Every structure is written in C-alpha cells, then in structure tokens.
Amino acid sequence: SSDNGGRSGGRSGALSPSPVAEEVQRIDVNPPKGTRDFPPEDMRLRNWLFFHFREVSRLFGFEEVDYPVLESEALFIRKAGEEIRDQLYCFEDRGNRRVALRPELTPSLARLVIQKGKSLSFPLKWFAIGQCWRYERMTRGRRREHYQWNMDVLGVPEVTAEAELIASIVAFFKRIGITESDVGFKVSSRKVLQEVLRCYSVPENLFGKVCIIIDKIEKIPIDEIKRELNATGLSEEATEGLLQVLSIKSLTKLEEILGGAGEAIADLKQLFSLAEKFGYSEWIQFDASVVRGLAYYTGIVFEGFDREGKLRAICGGGRYDRLLSTFGGDDVPACGFGFGDAVIVELLKEKGLVPELSLEVENIVCALDHDLQAVAATVATKLREKGQSVDLVLESKPLKWVFKRAARTNAQRLILVGNTEWQRGMVVVKVLSSGEQYEIKLDELE
Numbered sequence: 155s156s157d158n159g160g161r162s163g164g165r166s167g168a169l170s171p172s173p174v175a176e177e178v179q180r181i182d183v184n185p186p187k188g189t190r191d192f193p194p195e196d197m198r199l200r201n202w203l204f205f206h207f208r209e210v211s212r213l214f215g216f217e218e219v220d221y222p223v224l225e226s227e228a229l230f231i232r233k234a235g236e237e238i239r240d241q242l243y244c245f246e247d248r249g250n251r252r253v254a255l256r257p258e259l260t261p262s263l264a265r266l267v268i269q270k271g272k273s274l275s276f277p278l279k280w281f282a283i284g285q286c287w288r289y290e291r292m293t294r295g296r297r298r299e300h301y302q303w304n305m306d307v308l309g310v311p312e313v314t315a316e317a318e319l320i321a322s323i324v325a326f327f328k329r330i331g332i333t334e335s336d337v338g339f340k341v342s343s344r345k346v347l348q349e350v351l352r353c354y355s356v357p358e359n360l361f362g363k364v365c366i367i368i369d370k371i372e373k374i375p376i377d378e379i380k381r382e383l384n385a386t387g388l389s390e391e392a393t394e395g396l397l398q399v400l401s402i403k404s405l406t407k408l409e410e411i412l413g414g415a416g417e418a419i420a421d422l423k424q425l426f427s428l429a430e431k432f433g434y435s436e437w438i439q440f441d442a443s444v445v446r447g448l449a450y451y452t453g454i455v456f457e458g459f460d461r462e463g464k465l466r467a468i469c470g471g472g473r474y475d476r477l478l479s480t481f482g483g484d485d486v487p488a489c490g491f492g493f494g495d496a497v498i499v500e501l502l503k504e505k506g507l508v509p510e511l512s513l514e515v516e517n518i519v520c521a522l523d524h525d526l527q528a529v530a531a532t533v534a535t536k537l538r539e540k541g542q543s544v545d546l547v548l549e550s551k552p553l554k555w556v557f558k559r560a561a562r563t564n565a566q567r568l569i570l571v572g573n574t575e576w577q578r579g580m581v582v583v584k585v586l587s588s589g590e591q592y593e594i595k596l597d598e599l600e
C-alpha cells in the first residue's frame with residue numbers, strides 16, 4: 155500500500171490500535187464457503203459482463219424484472235429427482251415458514267405472472283440478473299452461488315420465441331468476442347423423448363423423471379443410467395429404444411426413426427430454418443441427447459457449450475409450457491434461458507478475452523495547504539456538477555503521494571489548489587498524459 159504520507163505512526167489508512175483494547179480473536183475474514191467477494195477489480199469485470207447482458211436485453215426489447223432472493227421453499231419442491239432440489243439452500247425462518255434461497259429464477263417469474271394475472275399484456279419479454287444459490291457438500295469444492303442472466307418470452311407458442319432467445323445469446327457472445335468456432339448450441343426437443351416413450355407406452359407421469367435421468371447421460375456411467383431408468387419403471391426394450399434415439403445427431407436420421415408427422419420434428423425443422431434466417435446456423439446443431447436438468451421443460455431445449463469440451467455448459471434453456479399450472483395458475487406458453495456468470499469467465503480466460511478494466515477517474519483535486527481544504531471541496535463540487543468524476547484528496551498529503559495516487563487511478567487531470575494561485579482566484583491544472591500545466595479561474599474550469 156502507499157506510504158502513509160508523513161502521518162504519525164500506524165499503517166496508511168488504518169488506525170493504530172488503542173493501548174487499552176483487549177486482545178480480540180480475529181474473525182475468519184473469508185466469505186462463507188462457496189461464496190465470493192467482489193473487490194474492485196472483480197466487480198469491474200462483473201459490471202462489464204452485466205452491462206453486456208443488459209445491453210443485449212435492451213436491444214431485444216426485453217424489460218428488466220427482479221424477485222426476492224428468498225422464496226417459499228414450495229416454489230422449488232418438484233418430485234422429479236432434480237439435482238437443484240437435492241441442493242436446495244432451504245431453512246425454517248423465525249416465523250416457522252419453510253423458505254429457500256432461490257436456486258433459479260424461472261419459478262419466481264411464474265409466481266409473479268400468476269400474481270399479476272389478467273393485468274399483464276402478452277407477449278411478455280422479461281429479463282433478470284439475479285444471484286442464485288445451492289447448498290452443495292463442499293467435498294466437490296464447487297460454488298454455492300452464482301449470478302444468472304435470464305431472458306424469458308411468455309405468451310408465444312411458436313418456435314420463433316426460442317429462435318429469438320438463441321439469437322440474443324449469439325448477440326451477447328459476439329459482443330464479447332466469442333465466435334461460433336469457440337462455442338455452439340446443442341438443440342433438441344423434449345417432444346422427441348415424449349414421442350419415444352409413447353411408442354413404448356410409458357406413462358406420461360414418468361416423463362419428468364426420465365428427463366432428469368437422461369440429463370445425466372454424460373455425467374454418470376451408462377449402466378447407472380439404464381439402472382435408474384429401469385428403477386423408474388421403463389422396460390429393457392423402452393430403455394434400449396430410448397438410448398438409441400438419444401444418440402442421434404441428425405434431424406434427417408431422427409425423422410427416419412420418428413416419422414415426419416410428430417411435433418418434435420416440426421418444431422426442430424422450424425427452429426433450424428429460423429436459425430438460417432437469423433444468420434446463426436453455424437452456431438447450432440441437433441443433438442437428441444440434450445434434455446437439460448430441469449423437470450419443467452416441455453419442448454425445445456438448448457445449451458451453449460465450449461467446442462474444446464473443457465467446461466461445463468455455458469448457458470441453457472428451453473420451452474416450459476406447463477410450469478404455471480404446477481403452481482395452480484393458468485398455463486401460458488413460455489420459454490427462456492439461464493446464463494451463469496462463472497463458466498463464461500472461465501471461457502474468456504481460456505480465450506484470452508478477459509478485458510483490461512482499470513479504475514478511471516477524470517480528476518484528482520488536492521489542496522496544497524490545509525486551510526485550502528474547503529476550497530478544494532468547492533472545486534470538486536463544481537466539477538462533479540458538470541459530470542466530471544473527482545477523487546478529492548481528503549487529508550494533507552505531499553505531492554509525491556498525490557502523483558502516485560493519480561497514476562494508480564489513471565486520473566486524467568490533477569487540479570491543485572495553492573495559496574499563491576488562489577490569491578488570484580486561480581487553480582492549477584496539470585494534464586497528466588501530456589504534462590501540460592496551466593492556471594485557470596475556478597468558474598472557467600470544466
């Protein structure tokens with residue numbers, strides 16, 4: 155840290171411990187396990203990321219919404235065996251209510267849409283950036299919180315909504331320098347699964363559970379997948395038939411298997427045709443194994459992946475036309491995605507695309523004499539009222555210290571208030587990039 159600028163004793167900025175204070179056990183100054191602090195440098199990167207989330211949302215005509223980070227636990231209790239349920243950060247509050255830190259934003263959106271009911275005019279295009287939580291045994295050392303950008307379209311049954319959502323993510327990737335050679339989207343539809351299960355007369359109510367098991371297809375051994383499917387009630391034949399379809403990577407092949415009459419093929423063909431028109435065909439590929447890990451998806455599902463295969467899914471989403479009725483509301487066609495703030499940063503680091511973001515203050519204002527501190531404050535106020543950022547030096551500091559601080563904060567100008575000049579109503583301006591120095595009347599300063 156900088157020298158203490160001639161102040162007596164102690165470290166710069168810290169008070170000397172009082173002689174009478176008893177020995178205090180130092181607390182653990184790290185944040186709780188699985189959570190992060192955002193000191194200035196990290197906060198600048200987060201703000202940069204969120205700025206692009208917000209800019210894309212604005213360009214696509216979406217409105218920002220938000221919800222409490224704390225929700226009723228009931229919003230997330232689904233019986234499909236999802237990981238998100240097993241890791242729910244839930245507890246009983248002092249009013250004996252079962253509550254949970256939200257693990258995702260979509261159920262909150264559904265709750266708000268039901269609450270607002272007829273007062274809403276559809277289609278809704280809403281976005282949110284919210285911190286989401288999970289309580290995972292730290293054995294895996296994974297994070298327990300992340301920020302998610304969500305975009306949702308409600309009231310549009312057409313696949314044009316999914317096409318628009320994927321277009322918005324492509325637009326985001328392009329803004330931060332990620333191209334189709336870095337990432338892609340695996341796209342499928344849960345209607346593929348539905349049509350296959352129907353062929354084997356699997357009861358509809360097993361659909362959600364089967365999806366959650368299938369979502370683990372690349373995370374656990376295939377024998378475990380088969381065992382879990384059989385335990386859920388699927389026959390060996392149904393399991394084999396299902397796994398065979400899930401290995402399909404071409405729409406043409408899928409059509410040969412399923413026939414061309416079903417909704418799955420129609421939806422997927424429309425989406426790939428729209429992708430052509432949106433100009434992002436190179437970004438997407440059909441992959442029947444994509445089902446996503448949330449039980450409420452009912453149609454098109456997609457996930458962004460890094461082509462080098464080093465990272466977990468970057469983002470994911472899909473259609474969820476039946477979510478509102480699970481909360482007792484009237485169903486509205488809906489689709490959306492979630493985009494976390496962590497994997498994308500790992501990708502940017504991999505690609506050398508993390509931006510240089512330094513503190514940028516326009517002016518440092520410093521009184522050269524203690525009795526000019528009030529004048530310096532006036533100078534700072536005048537500049538701030540003109541929209542200029544000012545780092546006002548708040549204590550008597552030697553010029554060496556001020557120059558060091560100006561360098562650290564990338565200040566563009568140094569405004570010095572000295573007795574000699576102030577006698578003539580002038581202040582000294584030093585342009586730090588050029589070294590140019592001049593005197594100017596306070597009222598002419600801008």
Ligand SMILES: OCc1cccc(Br)n1
Nearest residue numbers: 286287288297298299300
């Ligand atoms: O994507 C699943 C998830 C949910 C909440 C918090 C974190 Br970290 N991860």
